[in-house]
Amino acid sequence: MTENRPAERDSSGEPGRSTVGFSWEAELRQFDVRRERARKLGGERRVNRQREQGRYTIRERIEKIAESFSEIGEFAVYHEYDALGNKLGTLPSSYVCGLAKVDGRYVALGGEDFTVRGGAPQTYLDRMKGGTGGFIDDLAHDYKIPLMLFVEGVGGDVAGQEEKGHAYLNNSISWNRCFEVLSEVPVLSMVSGVAVGAASARALASHFSVITKDSVLITGGPPLVRRALGIEIDKFDLGGAKLVTSIGAVDNLAEDEDDAMNQMRRVLSYLPQNAWQLPERAPCTDPVTRRAPELLEIIPENRRQAYRASRVIQAVVDQDSFFEIGSRWGKSLTTGLARIDGIPIGVLANNPQSLGGAMDAAACDKQVRLISLCNTFHLPILYFVDVPGFMVGPQAEKDNTLRWGLKAMESIISATVPVVTIQVRKSYGLAVSATSNPEKLGLRLAWPSGEWGDLPIEGGVEAAYRREIEASENPEQLRAEIEARMGALVDPWRTAEAFGVEHMIDPRATREIVATFFEASLGSMSAGGNLPRPDWRGRS
């Protein structure tokens, strides 16, 4: 016969319930006891280590970014065992999540607790709280609210299968929601500390990611690399923050966590709560009629000289509204978010300071990423074009530039949001087809500094008239003559006369014209326009 004696609640030190009933007093006391355990995270030693490395704990991160936080799953725990299977104690689970308010907006907020088992996936719980899909992703999906993630974790670990008693066959079920939310709500992630494997992947599966400068994001850590390849390499050399932002695995680099959180909040400010809403237009203190005389200084009269594309963007959009995304990779294309007359927009600009503005594989990839963001969340696109073509040369061929070029082309062609292009200077070659869509309105506004054609005259003449030039008695003279003849045709006013470019504008007046057209276009993005229509019958 079993005694009617409550089993001890080993995790809290309190007696458990009897079958007869319970004590309100004892049950309510449980909240304090269990909450205290949750607050202690992985224990003083590990928390101190986190702080010594200049990082916040997951609870401190949440406190910093959220005005309010309703935690869910606060009492989920992880039973810690040593390598011999002896129980060491009970810790809070390795993920903290809940419903937060950030800048007055509800967001689903979560992150790994690195002080508990290195922030490992919560395969020890009945339901994942978050990481690679879980409660927090479901919350964002069901309520159609943005998802903000603090990523810091070891990804999977071998210890997990020891707990289960068998090796488990990983599948992709839990990733479904991670991809689904990308077409529904803004997903923003910060990496601070170390992210490995699945944790790294989750940071990449977002619309905007930022990493603090002393952090690491890798597919597999040094022990794995040593065993697989026999290479001794430091984790920072494998995937330090500077490296991963120079290849675009993570969008932006941050000085520290405060900077990273501010960047996430900044990006969120341009985006709606979900893809069924339009982004909020902000009050604008920068007069829409403001002219930009500095553009005449920024664009050199000498065509050989470069300029910084971000300066052109800043001269046109609302003052201080340009937020650059991905400044450390694909540098021949500058991309970011901005406002014009308060309207949130996406901006792209070929940047002649890198590769002369030529589109290499990375720049094409970067274009696809920004245009997808604009398309999902209804941001009109402003494209400053100064492109000598897709990048050429042995490296560009090896980089499969045309494959990425086609993706860039497809991105602008399939964009459903309004696109306005400014023909700043060069528009040569196939790459021009990746800057606007003639099947749609294709509003191209040219500055008198513009020049365009199938190929630039230098080189182009050589290619087209090579035989004649070679056969000539004075090849140099003939080439110069042909170039002069062709040069006269490049006058952009001739194209404007033929309505081959929609309009020629004074660069200084660009701001007002663009703002006016974008304001007029807003209705095209409302429900029934390019917005996905929610199913009013309530079907899934």
Next chain:
Amino acid sequence: MSEILADCVGTVWKVLSAPGDRVSEGDVLIILESMKMEIPIEAEEDGVVVSVHVAEGAQVDDGDLLVRMGE
């Protein structure tokens, strides 16, 4: 210590920095000529120029070391 590499094939048009120069982020260290344009190579962060590895007129390949920087 960081290395500034050429990001495309080109010719060194001007060398505007020398070992020992203290530079700020964004300062132009070298101007390459590539894609028929003058391409400024800038310091990526504040620091000191430790060594310059190219001379004016030299041909550079994608990935060639141009300047080594120190703190």
